[in-house]
Amino acid sequence: MDLFNTWLNAAFVENMVLAYFFGMCSYLAVSKTLKTAVGLGLAVIFVLTVTAPINWLIENYILGETGIFGMDLTFLRFLVFIAVIASMVQLVEMITERFFPALYNSLGIFLPLITVNCAILGGSLLMLTKEYNFAHSTVYGFGAGFGFFLAIVALAAIREKLRYSNVPAPLRGLGIAFIITGLMGIAFLSLSGIKL
């Protein structure tokens, strides 16, 4: 039950995109059509679920003061985390290419681009500030990824419908996407303050 609460908290109350603005770049750039948005969302769920627990292990058993080196190496955190993320993305890419070629083809360019998606690194860094244990950090990674998936699919669906509406010319495309995200953020605000 506790784990489920962590998941709900990560996916809804502290939604990656709408509460922390992580992964905004790809969120805005890839949300033009629903299909690509679903692909990117799934890839983010996958990579976050894998990298969050790995980075937790590294932080606690290698970099931390209680780790195998016995000294505080946390200043190396950024370098190590980004290396882990880059190599995990590479690994995920190779595995999907080998075993799930259909999924690999539909994700295409988005897989390698996930390395530089702020949501992944942000998820790992935020997880540390919450001081979760191993199981919770895994669930947190999954929940955060799910939150990103939810937000990007919702925005893509709205933008597809938006093509039929009469938006003022200078606001078309990017401008209206910002305003819609703001409105979605206000909707998600109503969930804040819920203590699970």
Place this chain on the structure above:
Amino acid sequence: MAEVLEQEVKVKAPAEPLFSKKNRRLITDPLNDNNPITVQVLGICSALAVTVSMKNAFIMTLAVIFVITLSNLIVSLIRNAIPSRIRLIVQLVVIATLVTIVSEVLKAYAFTSYKELSVYIGLIITNCIVMGRLEAFAMGNKPWASILDGIGNGLGYGAILIIVAFFREFFGKGSLFGKQILGDWYEPNGLLVLPVSALFVVGALIWIHRAWRKNLVDIS
């Protein structure tokens, strides 16, 4: 006679001056027609989150200018030695090293801001502006042009950050840089302190910018 000689000298000079017209454009373009945030849509994550106060926006601007300029310079210097297959990893290592320096310096000299900016300092690593400029500019240009490009894009990013922070702090709290400007009569607009308001302010900025520069309008 002297004039002719002078012209000849100018023609013969092989190196272009440090601040030639082309180089000046590298700095001025990102401030307006090629702004990283309102036109290229890069680096939004941090731009939205740190703009609740002018002070944090200012620190973030300095940090990003530092990282983007130095990483542009370093990558431009070693650009011919980087194998193209692993160039993303090399770029990430360069950026991550610089961000670690920024983070440690802030932790030592501006601890309260370091606490407030928290994870967003680390997220400069994945700030798409830095990666984007390395990939699009520094990998194919000489060091000096890359430095100017870095400064220009950092300034363009910072300009938007500071404008947004000005509106949010001035109307949200009635203060600037933490100093109370508006008196007791002003009822602060609580919405502008919330993170979502940054989206509205940036959306409005994009609207104004594109209404002014008609060529930027998205026709799709």
